[in-house]
Amino acid sequence: MFLTKYYNIFTWLILYACTFVAASGAVWFVGDLNANGWVMPNIAPPAWLFPPVWTILYIFIATSAYRIIVSEAHYLKGITYALWTLQLCLNTLWTPVFFGAYDLTGAMVIITFLWITILCYSVIAFKIDKIATYLFIPYLAWVSFAAILNFEYLRIN
Numbered sequence: 001m002f003l004t005k006y007y008n009i010f011t012w013l014i015l016y017a018c019t020f021v022a023a024s025g026a027v028w029f030v031g032d033l034n035a036n037g038w039v040m041p042n043i044a045p046p047a048w049l050f051p052p053v054w055t056i057l058y059i060f061i062a063t064s065a066y067r068i069i070v071s072e073a074h075y076l077k078g079i080t081y082a083l084w085t086l087q088l089c090l091n092t093l094w095t096p097v098f099f100g101a102y103d104l105t106g107a108m109v110i111i112t113f114l115w116i117t118i119l120c121y122s123v124i125a126f127k128i129d130k131i132a133t134y135l136f137i138p139y140l141a142w143v144s145f146a147a148i149l150n151f152e153y154l155r156i157n
Contacts, residue, residue, distance in 0.1 A: 011069050019062035019088070036102055041152035057139050061088070064125065064135040074128045083121035090114040104154040111147045118143055 065084045068077060090110055098107035118140050126133040 008070055012066055015062045015066050015069070019058050038102075038153065038157045041149060041156060043149060043152060053142060057142060060135040061139060064132040067129045067132040067135075068125055071129045071132075076124050076127055080121060080125050080128060083117055083124065087114060087117040087121060090117060098150065104150065104157065108147070108150050108154055111143065111150050115140070115143050115147055 061084075065081075068080050068084070071077070090113055094107055094110045094114060097103050097110055118136060122133045122136045122140060125136070
């Protein structure tokens with residue numbers, strides 16, 4: 001019991017630290033899309049909306065993983081770990097490709113794979129911990145919107 005308590009605290013700290021590092025990467029690569037002469041889609045939300053939305057989403061993302069890790073043994077846990085890690089990597093990769101390299105096509109490919117990975121994680125995690133999946137629903141919705149926005153940038157520019 002003593003070790004389990006500290007293992008859970010350590011796991012929680014590691015997950016939130018990794019998620020924080022991934023989230024903070026966005027700060028370094030956010031560029032001015034209008035500086036390239038790009039036309040902004042009509043559906044683009046105001047810039048002030050992104051930091052609070054992503055803060056909440058990253059908390060949900062980390063909490064979902066934590067719930068899977070501390071849940072009872074399940075034969076699907078390994079695949080959920082892999083999918084969670086893959087979605088975080090794709091999420092982290094999308095920002096510098098879109099905002100740093102201004103590669104709209106590359107970003108569209110990445111966000112498509114990200115969306116598929118989030119969906120797969122959610123379906124499999126549901127069998128282990130329903131709340132872990134519920135925490136990913138806003139994330140899937142936001143990435144769906146971001147994919148549409150990415151496509152609109154690609155289409156009109």
